[in-house]
Every structure is written in structure tokens, then in C-alpha cells.
Amino acid sequence: MPSLVRLTDLTPDDVVEIFDRARSLGETPGQELAGRAVALFFPPTSLRTRVTFERAVHLGGGQPLLFPPETLDKAEDLHDVGRYLSNWADGVVVRHPRIEVLDRLAGAIPVVNAMTDVNHPCEVLADLYGISLRRPDWRRLRYVFVGADENVGRAWAEARALLGLDLVQACPPGFELDGVPAVHTLAEGLDGADVVLTDGTGHLGEVFEPFRVSAAALRGCAPGVLLNPCPPFTRGVEVSADAIDSPAFVGHEFKRVLLEVQRAVLARI
Numbered sequence: 001m002p003s004l005v006r007l008t009d010l011t012p013d014d015v016v017e018i019f020d021r022a023r024s025l026g027e028t029p030g031q032e033l034a035g036r037a038v039a040l041f042f043p044p045t046s047l048r049t050r051v052t053f054e055r056a057v058h059l060g061g062g063q064p065l066l067f068p069p070e071t072l073d074k075a076e077d078l079h080d081v082g083r084y085l086s087n088w089a090d091g092v093v094v095r096h097p098r099i100e101v102l103d104r105l106a107g108a109i110p111v112v113n114a115m116t117d118v119n120h121p122c123e124v125l126a127d128l129y130g131i132s133l134r135r136p137d138w139r140r141l142r143y144v145f146v147g148a149d150e151n152v153g154r155a156w157a158e159a160r161a162l163l164g165l166d167l168v169q170a171c172p173p174g175f176e177l178d179g180v181p182a183v184h185t186l187a188e189g190l191d192g193a194d195v196v197l198t199d200g201t202g203h204l205g206e207v208f209e210p211f212r213v214s215a216a217a218l219r220g221c222a223p224g225v226l227l228n229p230c231p232p233f234t235r236g237v238e239v240s241a242d243a244i245d246s247p248a249f250v251g252h253e254f255k256r257v258l259l260e261v262q263r264a265v266l267a268r269i
Contacts, residue, residue: 003106004265005099005113007121007158015163019129022257022264025059032267033062036090041069042114046095048231048255049114049122049262053093056263065089069096072105082108091269112265117151120230124155126261127228128163130254131195134226142222143167144189146211146238147199148175152230156180156197172207186211193221196248198229198238205237214240218248226250 003009010018025032038057042050057064072078072094082105085092091110094102099116113121132138143165145156153169157177160167169182170189176182183189189211190196196218201208218225227239227248235241243249 002268003102003111004121005102005106005111006119007124007155007162010162012163015125015128018125018261018264018268019132021267022129022260025263025267026260027059029059029061031061032263033057033060033090033269035061036269037063037065037088038266038269039065039067039085039089039092040114041067041072041092041094041096043069043095046114048258049095052259052262053112053114053266055259056266059259060263060266062090062266069094072096072101078104079108081105082111085109091266093266110269115151119155119158120151121155121158122262122265123152123230123258124159125265126258127197127230127254128159129261130228130250130257131226133257134250135194139163139165141166141194142192143195143197144170144193145177145180145197145199146170146186146189146213147197148201148204148208149177150199152197152199153177153180170211172211175204175207186213186217187220190217190220194225196221196225196227198227198233200230200233201238208238212236212238212240213243215242215246215248218243218246221248228254231255 054064086109093112093114095114097117099118105111157180169180225248229239
């Protein structure tokens with residue numbers, strides 16, 4: 001299996017294949033990982049991503065081997081660590097702040113990126129799959145990302161580069177993503193948008209307050225707009241409570257398919 005450290009490690013045909021396999025596998029127990037083992041490196045704070053990857057291994061008939069990510073913080077060269085692991089595991093899923101940890105392992109064993117401080121490719125891949133189930137024309141939609149130049153936004157920038165998505169970013173000046181057109185008012189970003197994506201603003205909350213997505217702001221979007229904030233989101237910060245309660249919100253539904261996509265990604269081992 002080729003590693004998935006960045007979305008640009010895939011081809012557009014790979015994405016179609018993963019989506020087709022996700023639909024085929026669903027949540028029905030299978031044998032695509034029978035006799036195989038996958039090492040999973042996750043911190044205790046991980047919830048959605050860890051649950052879906054661990055369950056994906058179980059549903060595929062494989063064996064998950066769980067470790068904290070600190071296991072990889074050692075003086076031993078990670079290429080050597082990966083070579084040793086390859087004697088007993090068929091691949092690794094890693095959530096670690098430093099993407100260079102994944103890059104070094106990927107030279108020795110297939111690696112799936114479960115989030116770094118640089119990007120979050122499987123999260124975005126699953127969101128695109130969820131969108132594709134609602135909108136078969138998903139590659140022709142207008143996407144707006146409301147957030148800063150951080151890991152979720154960078155993964156959407158990777159998706160834009162890979163798939164040629166019509167993606168713009170709405171943010172205050174100084175927070176622009178590389179390679180993504182930016183606008184500096186929320187109204188301009190939402191104008192005609194089919195899909196609205198947000199990320200938590202954390203310590204930047206006051207700076208991003210004018211970019212809070214509300215039900216009123218969503219009226220400037222295209223009919224049938226999909227609102228998909230990246231969890232964990234905070235009502236009243238990056239998104240208002242009335243936006244979450246509106247028909248546009250698809251977040252809970254879209255995260256359900258995270259399991260199917262994680263399973264399809266691991267089936268490539």
C-alpha cells in the first residue's frame with residue numbers, strides 16, 4: 001500500500017476507488033484485512049478518528065495494535081523503527097504533531113496520517129465522501145473554508161490541488177492558506193457557496209468573530225447549502241447555535257461515514 005501522509009499522495013482515480021470501496025464495504029463485517037495487523041498510534045484525547053480506525057480494522061478481520069504516539073519519540077531512527085514494525089504489522093496509522101515522523105516511517109512501512117499539526121487528510125477525504133453521497137456533482141460545487149492557515153485548512157488546500165475543487169477561503173488578512181484564493185469578508189465567501197466548511201478558531205476567536213457562520217449568513221449561500229464544521233466545534237464561536245440547528249448542518253451525519261472511508265483506506269494495504 002502506498003502511504004497516505006498527504007492527500008496529494010493520491011491520484012483523482014485513487015479517490016474514486018476509495019469512495020467506491022467505502023460504499024461497497026459499508027459497516028458490514030468482512031475479511032479484507034484477514035490475517036493482517038495494523039499498528040495504531042493515538043493519544044488518549046483522540047475520539048472520532050481513533051474509534052473509526054480501530055473499528056475499521058476489526059470489521060475488516062484484522063488485528064489492531066494500540067500504542068500512544070509518544071512511543072515514536074525516541075532517539076532510534078524512525079526508518080529503523082518502521083523496518084522492524086514491518087516484520088509484524090502490515091501498516092501503521094499515526095496521529096502525531098510532527099509530519100516528519102510520518103514521512104520517516106513511510107520509507108519503511110505503509111503509513112496513514114490520522115492528523116498532524118500540518119494537515120488532516122483522512123478527515124477531509126471523509127467529508128468529500130459524505131458530500132459525494134448528497135451531491136453526485138461534488139467536484140463542480142463551490143466550497144468555502146472559513147478558518148485560519150492550520151491543519152484542517154491545509155488539508156482542504158491539498159484537496160483543491162489534487163481534485164481541482166472550486167475552493168475559496170474566508171478569513172481576516174494574515175491568515176491565508178498557500179495556494180487557495182482568499183476573501184476577507186464572510187459575506188463574500190458565502191456568496192453562492194454550495195458547501196461551507198469551518199475549523200475551530202481557538203485562541204483566534206476574537207479575530208475571527210466577524211467570520212462566525214450564522215443561520216442569517218447562510219442565506220447568502222446557494223440553495224441546499226451544506227454546513228460542515230470540523231469537530232470539535234463550539235456553538236457560538238466559529239458557528240452559531242442557530243446555524244447548527246438549521247437544515248444546512250450535516251456534521252453529525254457526515255462523521256458517520258468516517259468509518260467507511262477509514263475502512264476503505266486500510267483496505268488498500
